[in-house]
Amino acid sequence: xxxVKDLCFTYPTGVEALKGITLTIDDGEFxxxxxxxxxxxxxxxxHFNGLLKPTKGEVVVxxxxxxxxxxxxxxxxxxFVFQNPDHQLxxxxxxxEVAFALRNFGFExxxxxxxxxxxxxxxxITQYRQTSPFMLSGGERKRVALASVxxxxxxxxxxxxxxxxxxxxxxxxxxxxxxxxxxQKKTVIVVTHDVEFVAECNPRVVLMTEGKILAEGPAEEIxxxxxxxAQASIVxxxxxxIFLGLSDFGLPTNVIDVHEARRILLDILEGAS
Amino acid sequence: xxxxxxxxxxxxxxxxHRLDPRVKFFFVCVLFVTAILFSKLPPLILLFxxxxxxxxxxxxQREWIRSMRGALFFxxxxxxxxxxxxxxxxxxxxxxxxxxxxRSLAMTLRFLVLVESFSxxxxxxxxxxxxxxxxxxxxxxxxxxxxxxxxxFVPVLADEAQTIMDAQKAxxxxxxxxxxxxxxxxxxxxxIPLIVGAIRRSLExxxxxxxxxxxxxxxxxxxxxxxxxxxxxxxxxxxVLMLIFAVYVWRYVPVPTLITLLRL
Amino acid sequence: MVLTGPSGCGKTTxxxxxxxxxxxxxGGKLEGEVVVAGCKVVEHSIYELARHVxxxxxxxxxxxxxxxxxxxxxxxxxxxxxPxxxxxxxxxxxxxxxxIEDLSERPPHxxxxxxxxxxxxxxxxxxxxxxxxxxxxxxxxxxxGAQKIFEVINELNKELGITVILVEHRLxxxxxxxxxxxxxxxxxxxxxxxxxxxxxxxxxxxxGVGVPKATRLYQILGENGIRxxxxxxxxxxxxxxxxxxxxxx
Numbered sequence: 001x002x003x004v005k006d007l008c009f010t011y012p013t014g015v016e017a018l019k020g021i022t023l024t025i026d027d028g029e030f031x032x033x034x035x036x037x038x039x040x041x042x043x044x045x046x047h048f049n050g051l052l053k054p055t056k057g058e059v060v061v062x063x064x065x066x067x068x069x070x071x072x073x074x075x076x077x078x079x080f081v082f083q084n085p086d087h088q089l090x091x092x093x094x095x096x097e098v099a100f101a102l103r104n105f106g107f108e109x110x111x112x113x114x115x116x117x118x119x120x121x122x123x124x125i126t127q128y129r130q131t132s133p134f135m136l137s138g139g140e141r142k143r144v145a146l147a148s149v150x151x152x153x154x155x156x157x158x159x160x161x162x163x164x165x166x167x168x169x170x171x172x173x174x175x176x177x178x179x180x181x182x183x184q185k186k187t188v189i190v191v192t193h194d195v196e197f198v199a200e201c202n203p204r205v206v207l208m209t210e211g212k213i214l215a216e217g218p219a220e221e222i223x224x225x226x227x228x229x230a231q232a233s234i235v236x237x238x239x240x241x242i243f244l245g246l247s248d249f250g251l252p253t254n255v256i257d258v259h260e261a262r263r264i265l266l267d268i269l270e271g272a273s
Numbered sequence: 274x275x276x277x278x279x280x281x282x283x284x285x286x287x288x289x290h291r292l293d294p295r296v297k298f299f300f301v302c303v304l305f306v307t308a309i310l311f312s313k314l315p316p317l318i319l320l321f322x323x324x325x326x327x328x329x330x331x332x333x334q335r336e337w338i339r340s341m342r343g344a345l346f347f348x349x350x351x352x353x354x355x356x357x358x359x360x361x362x363x364x365x366x367x368x369x370x371x372x373x374x375x376r377s378l379a380m381t382l383r384f385l386v387l388v389e390s391f392s393x394x395x396x397x398x399x400x401x402x403x404x405x406x407x408x409x410x411x412x413x414x415x416x417x418x419x420x421x422x423x424x425x426f427v428p429v430l431a432d433e434a435q436t437i438m439d440a441q442k443a444x445x446x447x448x449x450x451x452x453x454x455x456x457x458x459x460x461x462x463x464x465i466p467l468i469v470g471a472i473r474r475s476l477e478x479x480x481x482x483x484x485x486x487x488x489x490x491x492x493x494x495x496x497x498x499x500x501x502x503x504x505x506x507x508x509x510x511x512x513v514l515m516l517i518f519a520v521y522v523w524r525y526v527p528v529p530t531l532i533t534l535l536r537l
Numbered sequence: 538m539v540l541t542g543p544s545g546c547g548k549t550t551x552x553x554x555x556x557x558x559x560x561x562x563x564g565g566k567l568e569g570e571v572v573v574a575g576c577k578v579v580e581h582s583i584y585e586l587a588r589h590v591x592x593x594x595x596x597x598x599x600x601x602x603x604x605x606x607x608x609x610x611x612x613x614x615x616x617x618x619x620p621x622x623x624x625x626x627x628x629x630x631x632x633x634x635x636x637i638e639d640l641s642e643r644p645p646h647x648x649x650x651x652x653x654x655x656x657x658x659x660x661x662x663x664x665x666x667x668x669x670x671x672x673x674x675x676x677x678x679x680x681x682g683a684q685k686i687f688e689v690i691n692e693l694n695k696e697l698g699i700t701v702i703l704v705e706h707r708l709x710x711x712x713x714x715x716x717x718x719x720x721x722x723x724x725x726x727x728x729x730x731x732x733x734x735x736x737x738x739x740x741x742x743x744x745g746v747g748v749p750k751a752t753r754l755y756q757i758l759g760e761n762g763i764r765x766x767x768x769x770x771x772x773x774x775x776x777x778x779x780x781x782x783x784x785x786x
Contacts, residue, residue, distance in 0.1 A: 036679045036681060036682075037649065037650060037651075037678070037679045037682065038649070046439070049443055051439045051442060051443060070447070071442045071443065072442070072445045072446075072447050075442070075443050075444065075445050076445075079443075080440075080443040082436070082439075082440045082443070084436075086466060086469065086470060086473070087433070087436050087437045087440045087466055087470070088437075088440045088441065088444070088466065089466060089469075090461065090462045090465035090466050090469075100444060100462070101444035101445050104444060104445030104446055104447070105445045134469065137544070137545060138544070139544055139545075148444065149444070152445075164676055164677065165595075165673065165676045165706075166544070166706070167542075167543045167544045167706050167745070167747065168543075168706065168745055168746060168747025169543060169745040170544060171747070172745075193679040193680060194680075195680060196709060196750065233679070233681045234679070234680055234681065235680040235681065235684070235710075237750065238709050238749060238750035238751055238772045238775075239750050239754065239772075241772035241773075241776075242750075242751060242754065242772045242775045242776045242779065243776075244776075245772065245773065245776030245777070245780075246776050246779055246780060246783070249780070249783050258750050258753050258754050258757065259757070261754055262754065262757050262758055262761065265758060265763065265779070266758075266761055266763070268783065269763060269782070269783070399604075400604055401603070401604035401605060401608065404604070418602070421602070421603065421604055422602045424604065425601075425602055425603065425604055425644070425645065425646070428646045429598060429646060474599050477594065477596060477599035477600075478599050478600075478602060479562075480553075480558060480562065480592075480594065481594060481599065481600040481602075482602070483558060483562055483583045483584070483587075484556055484558065484583070484587060484591070484592040484661075485587060485612055485613035485616060485660060485661070485664065486583075486584040486587035486588070486613050486616040486617050486664065487583075487584065487616055488582075488584050488616070489584035489585070489587070489616045489617050489618070490616065490617060490618035492618060493615045493616060493618060494614075494615050494618050494619060494620060494621060494624065495615055495621070496607065496608060496611035496614075496615065496621065496624055496625065496628065497608070498621070
């Protein structure tokens with residue numbers, strides 16, 4: 001469980017990035033942290049694995065106060081997949097890349113081999129085992145980065161803007177992957193401004209703006225609230241926009257999913273005839 | 274590292290900042306040459322005070338003090354080296370004389386005058402102003418471009434280095450632990466992504482440059498132009514006078530040492 | 538025109554063929570012919586083509602090299618040896634059209650991604666090309682930033698008559714401005730036509746193109762026998778078409 005208590009954070013340059021955040025994330029939750037660029041989303045999640053330490057307030061991960069332990073200790077439980085895989089890749093082979101963190105955490109050789117096999121298989125990159133990560137395409141490098149984080153089986157997985165530059169099918173695969181992780185009782189936290197992606201996943205949403213939490217709740221409540229959405233400078237999902245345009249027909253205004261939309265419309269049209 | 278702090282430009286405007294960089298550079302060169310000419314303390318002490326009014330007029334005292342403090346470290350090393358070496362090669366085993374002390378101090382002060390003048394130059398000249406001066410001084414455009422682009426990307430690369438460190442720390446990399454050798458090895462996961470990233474970035478930059486007609490003309494035009502104003506002419510004139518005066522004194526006037534002056 | 542397709546289909550490679558980066562900068566073998574604005578690409582140098590074709594790249598950071606915005610916008614004009622007075626006029630004009638006059642003396646590092654991308658567009662615009670190609674320009678931007686960019690691009694097309702080729706994945710935001718869509722897959726053009734037809738086609742679904750949700754809704758309603766008047770591409774269109782159907786009943 002991650003507890004954030006009145007967290008304030010100011011960068012050394014003087015920029016006040018977080019102005020009092022209070023939040024609780026239970027084990028096994030799927031959470032999307034949303035807001036425009038500069039709202040403080042990435043700054044917030046960097047506190048969960050100790051990369052940033054609170055200026056005021058505290059963050060407690062599984063009973064451990066983050067200010068008192070090192071990043072390496074917290075990273076054992078909290079895996080962080082950065083936006084750009086090229087910020088991580090440096091090894092000669094994909095295998096070494098995936099094993100890197102395991103070696104840092106002191107796993108023994110047998111365990112390392114098993115876990116590397118497992119992670120490569122999970123992300124469908126076993127065939128690239130001996131390839132240099134620099135030779136792979138953008139999408140493949142993202143999978144290597146993801147495999148290298150999942151290899152040590154952290155309880156919490158944080159994905160920072162995972163949908164940037166991805167095409168529709170890649171996003172769909174990612175969505176299914178997150179569902180899989182969740183099914184394994186892992187806590188998944190996604191930092192994103194991709195509203196359509198969040199609408200398809202329907203997680204719990206925390207909406208941030210200017211260093212504060214504007215609102216939180218199920219996606220269908222938050223993303224369909226016009227006032228909140230405007231305040232956070234994001235755009236409502238297309239399906240929501242369509243239904244908002246038809247609100248005078250008495251249609252519900254909290255729809256974000258295209259299949260739910262179909263169901264409602266069919267009900268109305270079939271009920272009428 | 275703090276010696277370099279003095280060379281970082283601050284976003285401020287003053288009369289000194291608005292002076293033409295080429296004239297400022299000429300002035301700094303004159304200071305440089307004058308410092309080399311004299312090896313006795315009194316003229317060097319005078320020379321040390323010459324850039325000070327410029328520092329105050331530009332409002333960059335704090336940065337200037339920081340760079341001088343950093344330079345002090347090297348100054349001490351230079352003094353010790355000079356003093357010890359000269360002593361052992363000339364006066365040993367007698368006691369060191371006052372004139373030896375003075376001469377070593379003079380060498381050290383010369384170094385400080387050099388740092389001081391260049392620091393004032395860089396503190397009061399913005400990189401783009403400097404790049405423009407280089408262009409107009411007929412330095413080949415490739416070099417000017419390389420210079421300003423490098424300066425433009427320094428903060429970007431610094432941020433990227435921080436992000437890479439965060440990403441690797443999040444995979445359990447510990448940069449503060451271990452003996453010297455291990456620590457150096459631990460920087461490989463930082464350096465490689467940084468270098469690869471820099472290469473990728475250069476490729477993207479090259480694409481953008483080519484797409485914006487790089488190399489289209491033999492002679493490029495420029496959006497800005499540096500024009501010499503009254504203040505520039507004044508400084509240039511003053512520098513030339515100073516140079517003539519310095520050469521004259523060096524040639525014809527016997528310069529006393531500090532010891533001689535103190536005895537008087 | 539919107540150019541889309543799955544990752545690796547060749548859209549980025551195709552863009553670079555239009556302004557000469559392929560084959561002149563990248564080498565390799567080029568077969569067939571590319572003619573842009575009346576010029577055969579292989580017969581001209583990249584800087585000659587730059588007068589007619591502008592290319593805006595995905596990463597805003599790596600297109601800006603000067604220490605102030607207006608110097609960056611002037612870069613292309615300086616290369617083309619445009620006289621200073623003319624240059625000043627064009628720079629001010631480009632800054633005004635992209636709505637960034639107040640940023641003219643700022644260094645690029647202080648700007649947001651969206652602002653940087655507008656500067657990049659101004660840089661290309663100043664050279665007054667006939668064709669402007671934008672390769673996933675909104676990848677790194679949030680939805681509001683992306684919308685602003687699309688509005689600027691739309692203005693360039695509608696007000697200035699510049700031919701715009703936009704490579705995008707985010708079709709829900711981009712398609713409302715397009716009047717022509719091309720879909721590529723595995724190095725070939727597989728769909729070419731106006732947006733409604735392309736988004737609604739079976740082939741688009743097979744390839745896995747992320748069509749706008751409005752079109753998707755039209756398709757799945759159609760599966761249940763509900764026919765809307767036209768294929769919608771934007772949420773406003775879908776709402777008004779649904780309104781007609783709901784009114785009927």
